[in-house]
Amino acid sequence: MGITKEELKKVIKSSVVFSIVPSLSIVVGLFALISVLGVVWSWWRLSVIGSLSYESLISSSVSTALGFSSNAEMLANATGREFGVVMILMSIGMLSGFFILIPFGKKLSMSVNKTENSSTWKYVLSGTFMLCLFAVYVPVLLFGDTIQAAVMLTGLVIAVGLGILAKKSPKLRWLGDFIMAFSMIGGMISSILWTSIF
């Protein structure tokens, strides 16, 4: 095939790294979700389909709707029926994405890729969309609870710091793949400190 042994080794190495590294943030997320939903359901949600941000948002929305002050309180006092509500919302609610994507996904993707003479707008559009999506969480976290806000800001500082380091130094470019995992771990560790202060 005309591939040298060195090239093959390089491909195997990068494949291994890119298979393991993205899963690190999922593993960290799993530990965060276990404290809210237990081992089994968190394992199911994060192995098949789902993301930490979606699952934690749903569980906190349900806990608020059911009159609990936090996820921890819901875990301690809720009944099986309330857990059923969480399960149904997570499973059925997520399907809305598929129902939109099945008829429109291909058309949307093709129309974005096909557009000529507008090489930058699609990146701006998708970037802005993601930014708006995350911006919804910020006021909730920032003005809800002091510890929550402090943890969020710590994670933000770590993420921005690592992003700058990864961009500026070619030797530290690998850090770019670990930003989410490091900022989550950093945020979790910092929560111990913030809890003792506030």
Next chain:
Amino acid sequence: MKEIIQSPLLLTLVSIGLIYILGFSLVYLKKPTAAVWKWGLPKKN
């Protein structure tokens, strides 16, 4: 809620689901793997 999230029934159902998905992914992996082997090992003329 704690009894349900730690129940053996939920664990069994989740395990069945994950085994089913694993089997499904292995079946669908088989086809491209065969194609890739063909690229790597071309037939001798």
